[in-house]
Amino acid sequence: MSHTPDLPEEYVCTGCHAIYAGTVSNDGDTHRFEAPDECAACGSTAFVPLEQYVHEASA
Numbered sequence: 001m002s003h004t005p006d007l008p009e010e011y012v013c014t015g016c017h018a019i020y021a022g023t024v025s026n027d028g029d030t031h032r033f034e035a036p037d038e039c040a041a042c043g044s045t046a047f048v049p050l051e052q053y054v055h056e057a058s059a
Contacts, residue, residue, distance in 0.1 A: 006031075008021040008024070009021075009022040009033035009049060009050070010049070011048065011049055012047060012050055012053040013039040013044050013047055014046040014047065015039060015044030016039060016041050016044065018040075018041045020035065020036050020039075022034055022035060035047035
């Protein structure tokens with residue numbers, strides 16, 4: 001059986017809406033993804049998972 005790598009979780013900066021791949025954090029045999037500490041584009045520290053990001057087009 002071949003191994004299929006996990007796709008990283010993605011996070012959206014709430015300041016400038018840049019999208020980041022989560023940073024891998026190892027907990028022994030398992031790993032998880034975390035949002036970056038700070039946005040490289042605008043310096044914001046607020047991120048939401050891509051699945052929770054809602055973008056409403058302005059009319």
